[in-house]
Amino acid sequence: MATGDLAKAPTPLVEDGGEGTRPDGEIRLTPDAPDEPGPDPVRLAQALQRLSEIGGDGRASVSRLAFTPEEREAHRVVGAWMAEAGLTVRVDAFGNTIGERPGARADLPFLAFGSHLDSVPNGGRFDGIVGVVGALEIVRLLEEGGVTTAHPLRMVAFANEEGARFGEACLGSKAVTGMLSPRDAERLVDADGTTLAAAMAALGIDPRQIEEARWPDGSVAAFLELHIEQARLLEARGLQVGIVDAVAGNTRLRVLVHGRADHSGGTPMESRKDALAGAAEIVLGIEALANEPNRRTTVATVGRFSVSPNSITTIPGSVELAVDVRDIDSDRQRDTAWRVVELCEQVCARRGLDLEHVVVSDTSPSVLPLWLRRITKDGCVELGLTHRVMSSGAGHDAQILARRMPAAMLFVPSHNGASHVPEEWTGVDDIVSGVRALYASLLRLDRFLSEEVA
Amino acid sequence: MATGDLAKAPTPLVEDGGEGTRPDGEIRLTPDAPDEPGPDPVRLAQALQRLSEIGGDGRASVSRLAFTPEEREAHRVVGAWMAEAGLTVRVDAFGNTIGERPGARADLPFLAFGSHLDSVPNGGRFDGIVGVVGALEIVRLLEEGGVTTAHPLRMVAFANEEGARFGEACLGSKAVTGMLSPRDAERLVDADGTTLAAAMAALGIDPRQIEEARWPDGSVAAFLELHIEQARLLEARGLQVGIVDAVAGNTRLRVLVHGRADHSGGTPMESRKDALAGAAEIVLGIEALANEPNRRTTVATVGRFSVSPNSITTIPGSVELAVDVRDIDSDRQRDTAWRVVELCEQVCARRGLDLEHVVVSDTSPSVLPLWLRRITKDGCVELGLTHRVMSSGAGHDAQILARRMPAAMLFVPSHNGASHVPEEWTGVDDIVSGVRALYASLLRLDRFLSEEVA
Numbered sequence: 001m002a003t004g005d006l007a008k009a010p011t012p013l014v015e016d017g018g019e020g021t022r023p024d025g026e027i028r029l030t031p032d033a034p035d036e037p038g039p040d041p042v043r044l045a046q047a048l049q050r051l052s053e054i055g056g057d058g059r060a061s062v063s064r065l066a067f068t069p070e071e072r073e074a075h076r077v078v079g080a081w082m083a084e085a086g087l088t089v090r091v092d093a094f095g096n097t098i099g100e101r102p103g104a105r106a107d108l109p110f111l112a113f114g115s116h117l118d119s120v121p122n123g124g125r126f127d128g129i130v131g132v133v134g135a136l137e138i139v140r141l142l143e144e145g146g147v148t149t150a151h152p153l154r155m156v157a158f159a160n161e162e163g164a165r166f167g168e169a170c171l172g173s174k175a176v177t178g179m180l181s182p183r184d185a186e187r188l189v190d191a192d193g194t195t196l197a198a199a200m201a202a203l204g205i206d207p208r209q210i211e212e213a214r215w216p217d218g219s220v221a222a223f224l225e226l227h228i229e230q231a232r233l234l235e236a237r238g239l240q241v242g243i244v245d246a247v248a249g250n251t252r253l254r255v256l257v258h259g260r261a262d263h264s265g266g267t268p269m270e271s272r273k274d275a276l277a278g279a280a281e282i283v284l285g286i287e288a289l290a291n292e293p294n295r296r297t298t299v300a301t302v303g304r305f306s307v308s309p310n311s312i313t314t315i316p317g318s319v320e321l322a323v324d325v326r327d328i329d330s331d332r333q334r335d336t337a338w339r340v341v342e343l344c345e346q347v348c349a350r351r352g353l354d355l356e357h358v359v360v361s362d363t364s365p366s367v368l369p370l371w372l373r374r375i376t377k378d379g380c381v382e383l384g385l386t387h388r389v390m391s392s393g394a395g396h397d398a399q400i401l402a403r404r405m406p407a408a409m410l411f412v413p414s415h416n417g418a419s420h421v422p423e424e425w426t427g428v429d430d431i432v433s434g435v436r437a438l439y440a441s442l443l444r445l446d447r448f449l450s451e452e453v454a
Numbered sequence: 455m456a457t458g459d460l461a462k463a464p465t466p467l468v469e470d471g472g473e474g475t476r477p478d479g480e481i482r483l484t485p486d487a488p489d490e491p492g493p494d495p496v497r498l499a500q501a502l503q504r505l506s507e508i509g510g511d512g513r514a515s516v517s518r519l520a521f522t523p524e525e526r527e528a529h530r531v532v533g534a535w536m537a538e539a540g541l542t543v544r545v546d547a548f549g550n551t552i553g554e555r556p557g558a559r560a561d562l563p564f565l566a567f568g569s570h571l572d573s574v575p576n577g578g579r580f581d582g583i584v585g586v587v588g589a590l591e592i593v594r595l596l597e598e599g600g601v602t603t604a605h606p607l608r609m610v611a612f613a614n615e616e617g618a619r620f621g622e623a624c625l626g627s628k629a630v631t632g633m634l635s636p637r638d639a640e641r642l643v644d645a646d647g648t649t650l651a652a653a654m655a656a657l658g659i660d661p662r663q664i665e666e667a668r669w670p671d672g673s674v675a676a677f678l679e680l681h682i683e684q685a686r687l688l689e690a691r692g693l694q695v696g697i698v699d700a701v702a703g704n705t706r707l708r709v710l711v712h713g714r715a716d717h718s719g720g721t722p723m724e725s726r727k728d729a730l731a732g733a734a735e736i737v738l739g740i741e742a743l744a745n746e747p748n749r750r751t752t753v754a755t756v757g758r759f760s761v762s763p764n765s766i767t768t769i770p771g772s773v774e775l776a777v778d779v780r781d782i783d784s785d786r787q788r789d790t791a792w793r794v795v796e797l798c799e800q801v802c803a804r805r806g807l808d809l810e811h812v813v814v815s816d817t818s819p820s821v822l823p824l825w826l827r828r829i830t831k832d833g834c835v836e837l838g839l840t841h842r843v844m845s846s847g848a849g850h851d852a853q854i855l856a857r858r859m860p861a862a863m864l865f866v867p868s869h870n871g872a873s874h875v876p877e878e879w880t881g882v883d884d885i886v887s888g889v890r891a892l893y894a895s896l897l898r899l900d901r902f903l904s905e906e907v908a
Contacts, residue, residue, distance in 0.1 A: 265848030
């Protein structure tokens with residue numbers, strides 16, 4: 001692979017040797033050679049680099065939205081790597097790329113691991129990707145070490161984890177757990193009015209077959225996911241690995257505020273129906289709501305906010321906004337979402353504005369099982385990796401899989417907590433630590449579960 | 455001209471005979487034939503219809519921004535009509551289209567009249583255009599009636615009256631009054647980063663020659679402008695004509711609020727730097743400021759508001775907003791703008807956000823001269839037109855010309871006060887009344903000023 005493609009600004013993912021983490025955002029392509037068998041930082045960095053070029057802007061920004069040619073290209077590239085690493089590869093009925101490796105025992109179900117390949121618009125190079133290249137690295141280590149697990153293994157690169165395009169997140173994992181139907185594919189629409197079904201069909205994936213992607217009950221014994229933290233806790237405490245105990249639930253609302261577009265000069269203040277002023281009040285009300293003392297684990301965000309007609313001399317006639325409510329407490333999550341709707345109604349009634357609102361998606365929090373968390377923790381202890389148990393505010397595929405099977409998540413630090421932005425950054429040595437923890441967890445899990453049914 | 459081009463929704467500007475005003479937005483193409491010599495409603499409606507097709511969406515929305523091919527096409531069409539009506543036509547160094555007609559006396563300066571041809575994005579069919587087609591109708595009436603005025607006449611279709619594209623309004627009238635330089639053309643930039651100078655050059659207008667457009671001092675004795683009201687007063691009181699005594703001044707600010715784009719799930723409320731929440735507070739603060747009891751004639755609007763990266767799962771990292779402050783009191787206009795800046799500084803300081811702000815344009819209010827207003831009022835009284843004196847919240851070319859010469863403005867009603875939107879609507883019979891008032895005013899002014907210097 002050519003180096004220097006990202007030779008400006010945050011640039012390549014390895015090159016000069018030296019310390020492994022470069023908080024300036026450069027991922028070196030030739031870091032220190034590993035002293036002992038284990039994850040290869042050069043290989044990891046090269047894989048990260050290669051994927052950052054698909055939908056990348058040539059610097060650090062990546063736009064690889066679900067069911068775009070860029071996302072499909074990433075799946076093709078990773079699928080080819082998986083095949084090279086010895087896996088039997090297929091793309092399932094939803095577009096997830098799946099690679100399998102036989103185990104020593106035919107009577108055992110799969111152990112699955114992986115993450116996702118899509119990104120938000122102008123997102124970073126690590127979200128999801130670290131879990132995919134980490135999973136691939138584990139397969140390579142098994143292959144190189146001649147290790148055969150008792151269980152067959154299934155590596156997954158999920159499609160459409162981010163809800164950035166169609167509003168609803170974790171669609172690939174919902175498909176494999178039987179939580180997504182062809183009807184959902186007709187219901188979900190992107191900002192251009194394209195349905196998920198149409199976007200899939202345009203890429204040659206038949207949306208009517210979605211349910212074929214479902215993993216039969218009992219066919220997978222557990223799922224492990226490695227991911228960047230997307231927050232500041234690990235870095236602030238100087239820790240290498242986070243072991244997730246719970247993943248926040250997520251309710252997303254789309255709110256439309258309709259006022260009246262009038263001339264900014266000719267319309268007295270008292271006869272205005274300013275949709276932006278109403279929407280601004282909603283934004284601040286949501287912030288205040290999430291800051292209430294009894295909502296310590298609640299976060300609420302208005303991330304998308306579009307004003308129309310958006311002209312300097314016209315009072316805004318309408319605003320469309322997207323509200324994202326998260327909580328690890330299921331009841332409080334729904335109560336907060338409900339309070340947001342009440343707030344919108346009150347503001348619009350008082351200002352004489354018209355309101356439309358719709359729940360775009362609603363995912364419950366997931367508590368991950370203690371026994372599996374203990375196995376991952378034992379792996380960290382054995383390797384001498386500093387770690388802590390923590391919850392995840394961000395949603396993840398593991399949260400969806402946890403509804404149907406035991407699931408575990410490992411976090412590696414995010415520099416400055418930045419995520420969903422080009423500044424997203426995790427050093428290669430932190431990724432190596434995460435891959436080591438994941439590898440140890442997988443082998444321990446394989447032993448634990450095969451002894452159990454021996 | 456083909457009828458029925460706008461045969462759906464708000465549709466053509468005349469057709470079936472019947473009452474002249476159709477508040478449903480249709481402009482009939484064959485209204486009642488006029489009983490006596492005077493403005494021809496059919497001709498007015500056809501001109502309005504034809505111009506609405508240039509940059510129009512085939513229904514009622516018109517996007518004919520300054521220095522676009524559409525705006526230039528409108529100038530070409532109107533220039534051809536002016537030539538047909540007997541005027542000597544030229545396009546001046548700024549792109550204003552000017553037509554002249556000799557007077558009976560060689561020693562007198564010009565009497566000028568007209569309005570503008572550009573629109574805001576998705577604007578209406580009447581703003582500016584009514585004044586242009588009304589001016590043209592007057593030239594036709596003079597020609598058809600064989601009337602020669604004492605003063606030579608100058609009809610003007612101004613370029614770039616709306617500040618919609620380059621942020622600053624009334625550039626065509628600023629050019630003819632010597633208030634626009636080549637340096638301004640380099641300074642003013644549209645949303646795509648195109649300078650006014652580049653936009654002009656791309657259309658074959660040399661921005662270095664702008665100052666050639668200036669009307670020599672004393673060469674024009676007065677300027678008259680007919681315009682739609684863009685507010686509700688005339689319609690609410692059932693009046694035909696508004697006589698403008700003062701035009702509000704206008705200060706425009708561009709404000710950039712920079713926070714930190716973080717993941718909406720992983721970032722606790724207390725460690726956020728949410729640019730949207732800060733900008734929302736600014737929007738509400740501006741609204742409250744303009745509603746203060748001591749600011750009865752102040753209006754302030756945030757019309758343009760853009761959130762970045764505008765993704766549902768990312769806390770907004772930055773917001774750019776445009777603030778439009780207007781007042782007929784010059785001191786209060788500037789005091790309000792200053793208070794807006796203070797407000798932005800306070801909000802950003804408290805929230806740990808970074809702030810940039812710039813005054814994009816600043817135009818003082820204009821008080822129009824009483825003696826000229828009396829002449830227009832006498833014209834209305836003579837014709838039996840119901841009328842009242844009123845101020846204008848919207849800015850106009852007449853306001854700029856008033857700095858250098860006596861200027862008068864006549865308003866016709868705007869249905870529901872809607873303006874800068876496709877719903878903008880003035881009935882043809884209201885336009886006829888306005889043109890009659892303008893015609894009478896012009897002839898009275900010609901007599902008054904020629905007797906004065908006889």
